[in-house]
Amino acid sequence: METRLLILNSDPVFEDRALAMFDAMRKVETRIVRTLSEAVYILMRENFDLFVVEGEPAVAIGQATNTRQHFPSLEVMCLTRGISDPKLQEEATQQNIELVATDCSDFKLRSRLRRIVSAFERQSGTPAEGIDPCHSLVGNLNQFSAAEILQMSCMSQRSGRFTFKSSRGNSEIYLHHGMVRHAVYSSLEGEGAVAEIFRWRQGRFYFEEGIISQVQTVNRPWTHLLIDNLQKLDETIQMTSVQGKR
């Protein structure tokens, strides 16, 4: 299984030092884009293990932060020249963006990049379906979006656990009397995990009645979550509108 990288670099022909290093790595597939709107367009349709933003510190961190807002579970890395501004560093830390300084020797940069990329090698494969006939609701996200099925379950005051399985991994949403009580996806919990699941357009889901979470990570009513997430999704789609016009 190859590690997939999406690389945002506005000048990939002439500023290709890091690109050449990624090319030399085994089991790494790279896709290069020049603009953020292109990157968002692709991220909405395909899965990548890591999103790499290369460029001037302020621009690159700005673009990475912007992407983070729309794809909360995505691993993001910024490749920039030395960052002297502590504000930018703080912003990157807050947004969980890995900063890699490129003003070092080729050897040092190559080993750093290799270390980062190799961390993704172990994660692979599509999770097993694990769907049981006793699950009260089973379906495909191609036909019903997460928003639709959650809306239906919340309206009918259900309590139980939704499990979503896709190539991105597994996630769970716990309902309690028609309210979202807890959501978890990878290291994300709460509203961040709900936002992530909203974007999924492929995969399977099933519902198990009566499984209640002891943990509560979501405190807002379902309708607020729905409106916020649909609005966010609209904003993400808007970012790609430049692509759509072509």
Added chain:
Amino acid sequence: MRDSTLETQIRLLTLQVESWKKLHDFITYALDKSKPIVSADQERQFTEIRGLLLQESEHVFTQVNLVAELSGKAMNVLQRSTSIRGVRDLSAEETRRLEADWNAVFTKIGVVQGQLKARRRELLGRNIITFSLARLFGRKAA
């Protein structure tokens, strides 16, 4: 085994193919008279693509030894297509020439890209020692 020069050539050609495709999308749009009026934003995007191609084509063609064959044709396309509106106003003969030159560039870089990918696939099945030995003995025999 991975050859860094080959990887760079494939990467550069992939980027070129993408840019030429985008340029073609705009040219097609311009030539379709039923399409609505051209917006300033579309013109800006067109100029951006054109700017990238003007900057990069020569360099990329040099890297893959195609500069003699393609440079002239690429320049013809880029010089004739000054803007979307400009392409829309071209005569039938000029349009035909523009499309023929675009096609020549696109076909050639597509073919070379395929050859390089085939070479990469071939190299992936070899290891560095057998490859170096084969090259060494190959040269001696010649």
